[in-house]
Amino acid sequence: MNTAVLTDIRPTTGDRITKFALGLRGFVIPVLALVAWQLASQQGAVQAYVFVPLDGVFKSLIEHFADGEIPINWLASLGRTASGFAIGGLLGVSLGALMATFRPVDVLVNPIYQAVRQVPLLGYIPLISLWFGNGEPSKLLIISLAAFYPTVLNTYEGLKHIDARHVAVGRIFLASRWQTFRHIVLPGALPSVFTGLMQAVAFTWLSSVGSELFFNPGPGLGNMMANGQAAFRMEVVLLAVIIIGVTGYVTNLIVSKIADRVLRWRNVR
């Protein structure tokens, strides 16, 4: 009976088809939701206002791409996110490093940082609005803060949690200060710094859209949504939501790929 001990376990075409078919199960609920939406839109004129027919959404996607509304707002949001990320990230890494290196800075700044961070970011909007107005600087401030918080924390933690044994080895080999930094501290802290930057990317995108919702002047996806809501044009609001989601997804994907590449020397747990 023991003739076929070794079975071919490579997937056959049949297996692949089965796998593909099983994978389709994930689409059942989203498709049902879309069908329900479409049905709701056909119930009457009132419902069609809220549940815009899907072909209407698609039509307005083409239309607003052509007339430049989507590209302009999209690029504005992306640009704002990038500048906020650059400013906040740079300041965040610097402050985190300062706090981890110099005790007086740590002791004086850390409690304030922790206190300031307790307020939900968008909760600062009324205050910033009164202090700095509703224009571009206010938006940039919010977005920079969104990059600032996680980078400070993760840079600090990364530098504080350098393996003491690694530093000890460096001392045995009489490494200079620079060598210790370059070959022990920096590689030890880099993964954590990167974690902070990755969180910052996701968080800046969200707060970019959030700040645009509240600070009206100027182009941006949040602005497009606010205007769409004011004019009760659901298709514009939905388009903005979809573009925001897709952009967030793609940027996260890119960032995690970059992180994988940059940190590929690290032993992954």
Next chain:
Amino acid sequence: MDDGSVILKTRPVSEPVALLAPPAPERKAWKRQRLAAVLSPIILIVGWTLLSRSGWFPAEIVVPPEVLWKTFVTYWSNGQLPDHLTGSLGRLFGGYLIGAGIGIALGTLMGVSKQAEAYVLPGFHIMRQLPTVALIPAFIMIFGVGETVKLVLVAKATALPVALAAFQGVKGIPRTWLDVARIHRIPALTQFTHVIVPASLPVLVQGLRTALARSWMVLVAAELLVADSGIGQMMEWGRQTFRLDLVLIGVVITGLIGFTLDKGFRALERLLTRGSRRQEA
């Protein structure tokens, strides 16, 4: 000479080098740290007072602390502030409970059943890409400007991370534990209450905590846009009428609530996961 290969110059070590820094007088350092933790807020408050006295900024922009205190006392005693507080917290807990319930049910179901996972998880990942703050305008259009929209927003902000945590918690249970339970022919319900729930609890509780912080942020944002009461509405009203004292009080209260919720939850977390940690030790 930095080619990355042999980096550190090796010299014979003539004298013993202390491997680790000698244990510094830690108690003293710790005491100093506590002092500093009190010191920096005091510096901040004193600096704020001096700035408001300096005459560089009008008192409406940099509100003197005593004015803030007076406003706080007035609004607290005339019942407006407590009303805003109960309004916000009621919404927060209402939406949170709904969202956490849905999240736990959905996440556990996905964790236990492969079928449920295959049907629900992909759609779930799509929903996760849509930041709740970005959904505020669309939800306002669907649910109107009443209480519903805030509850729905908080519930959405809660349900997704909680479901993910519940799912990961159940998926993270070692297979062998479930096998042992099966070998002993333990009824499904007992398996659920005695293996799955306690084993997935630590991850779930962590998810519940992040969800609470996130839903507080979403609620404040939503109240800034649509509300007739609540801390967010109070701040928005302060903004529109240029009452910086009200805005500042709102900011401080928002922060305090966020802080208290997080600390309270951590205490609860320690209490709930006491058992599992004892097992690890």
